[in-house]
Amino acid sequence: MADNHEHGDSHHVDYKKIYFTLLVLLIVSVVGPFFGVLWLTLLTAFGIAVVKANLVIQNFMHLRWEKRLMKWLLGASLLLMALFVAGVAPDVMNHEGDNWENLAAKAATERGIDGEVEGATVEGEPGEGVADAEQGEFSAQAAFNSVCAACHGQSGSGDGPAGAALDPAPADFNDPEFWAERDEQRIVTVIRDGAVAVGGSPLMVAWRGTYSEEQIQALAEYVMTFRPAGD
Amino acid sequence: MSFAKPQATLRSVTGIPTGRLAIWWVLASEVVIFGGLLGSYLMHRIGHPEWADAAVHTNVWIGAFNTFVLLTSSFTAVLAHQAAETGDGKKAAKLLMLTIGGALTFLIVKSAEWTMEISHGYTITANTFWSFYYTAAGLHAMHVIAGAIIMGFVAFDAYRGRELQRVELIGIYWHFVDVVWIFLFPLLYIAK
Numbered sequence: 001m002a003d004n005h006e007h008g009d010s011h012h013v014d015y016k017k018i019y020f021t022l023l024v025l026l027i028v029s030v031v032g033p034f035f036g037v038l039w040l041t042l043l044t045a046f047g048i049a050v051v052k053a054n055l056v057i058q059n060f061m062h063l064r065w066e067k068r069l070m071k072w073l074l075g076a077s078l079l080l081m082a083l084f085v086a087g088v089a090p091d092v093m094n095h096e097g098d099n100w101e102n103l104a105a106k107a108a109t110e111r112g113i114d115g116e117v118e119g120a121t122v123e124g125e126p127g128e129g130v131a132d133a134e135q136g137e138f139s140a141q142a143a144f145n146s147v148c149a150a151c152h153g154q155s156g157s158g159d160g161p162a163g164a165a166l167d168p169a170p171a172d173f174n175d176p177e178f179w180a181e182r183d184e185q186r187i188v189t190v191i192r193d194g195a196v197a198v199g200g201s202p203l204m205v206a207w208r209g210t211y212s213e214e215q216i217q218a219l220a221e222y223v224m225t226f227r228p229a230g231d
Numbered sequence: 232m233s234f235a236k237p238q239a240t241l242r243s244v245t246g247i248p249t250g251r252l253a254i255w256w257v258l259a260s261e262v263v264i265f266g267g268l269l270g271s272y273l274m275h276r277i278g279h280p281e282w283a284d285a286a287v288h289t290n291v292w293i294g295a296f297n298t299f300v301l302l303t304s305s306f307t308a309v310l311a312h313q314a315a316e317t318g319d320g321k322k323a324a325k326l327l328m329l330t331i332g333g334a335l336t337f338l339i340v341k342s343a344e345w346t347m348e349i350s351h352g353y354t355i356t357a358n359t360f361w362s363f364y365y366t367a368a369g370l371h372a373m374h375v376i377a378g379a380i381i382m383g384f385v386a387f388d389a390y391r392g393r394e395l396q397r398v399e400l401i402g403i404y405w406h407f408v409d410v411v412w413i414f415l416f417p418l419l420y421i422a423k
Contacts, residue, residue, distance in 0.1 A: 019306040026302065030295045033421055045417035053410045060309045060406045069245055070255050077259040081266035085274065092274040105278065112281045
């Protein structure tokens with residue numbers, strides 16, 4: 001080993017002591033926030049993280065005994081990282097400057113995060129949001145006209161304004177060919193799980209988070225009304 | 232131990248064994264990868280105070296437990312290095328297996344944690360906070376998986392008294408994975 005570890009046996013680190021110091025620091029960083037003092041939380045969280053990282057890097061990774069070259073190497077990559085952060089931070093952390101304004105970021109801050117998460121959560125009854133917002137009875141036709149029609153068009157021909165740019169184009173429910181291989185069950189599946197569930201386009205997303213099973217059934221029945229007669 | 236192998240594996244013009252030089256090069260690039268990611272998170276977090284509402288849902292106890300697991304696995308990794316230095320390959324291999332055990336514990340806890348969060352609707356697409364959360368912790372978890380697999384190979388050789396210098400190399404990598412988590416822990420779990 002000697003030829004490979006010229007620095008090998010020369011350093012006597014009490015690894016156990018370092019390890020227990022790290023555990024004590026971990027406890028401090030967990031306890032810190034309980035005092036509810038902001039500066040103390042930041043100090044115990046990030047200050048201690050720096051101390052812990054330094055203990056590991058110096059003693060476990062043996063950077064203390066490495067040649068200077070190695071320290072320069074790591075220093076250079078830390079510097080590059082700091083340059084990136086310093087260069088980008090003013091634009092990311094502020095939402096407006098002298099000649100610009102980040103409307104999307106401002107809107108996100110305004111909107112808050114809870115509203116967004118609740119849309120995605122499965123807690124509570126799905127469909128509460130949309131149906132309750134419209135107060136009272138769920139109308140498949142109203143939901144279709146306000147949501148689905150954006151792409152599929154109110155007439156169901158796939159000519160909605162938002163669908164114009166889509167590739168593949170939204171399905172045309174008035175086309176007999178569309179119905180050649182489709183039944184109500186399949187429409188239910190596609191509305192609930194998205195078209196990818198049947199190997200279709202990912203642009204038709206899943207709506208199970210927005211509508212309840214009954215509402216999806218009602219929507220499918222409404223879509224069936226577009227089916228050309230005699231087919 | 233005999234080292235009948237190409238010169239390049241044993242020395243370099245820098246005076247640092249090539250393997251160790253290489254692992255530090257890898258880590259220098261990892262610093263930029265993780266540093267860039269965590270730096271971006273920090274900037275967004277400061278720019279978006281509303282993220283605090285999402286951050287309250289991370290579980291500090293699970294995070295603290297996993298920090299404890301990784302610190303302990305770092306400890307066993309450095310003891311493995313110590314054993315390898317004295318030429319005790321068997322002991323080094325056993326300590327490396329303990330380290331792998333730590334990696335597996337970490338991953339099991341992480342999957343339980345993620346399952347719980349995803350079932351509450353906190354998915355990677357829920358909002359930007361959770362996107363960062365899953366990206367940073369996911370990239371870190373991939374490093375844990377890679378480290379555990381490589382450590383298995385190193386332990387296999389070490390047990391037979393072969394390639395003992397690699398015990399130190401995988402250890403250096405493992406400590407780095409630990410250091411990344413040391414910063415992820417306060418960023419994602421403590422600062423609410």
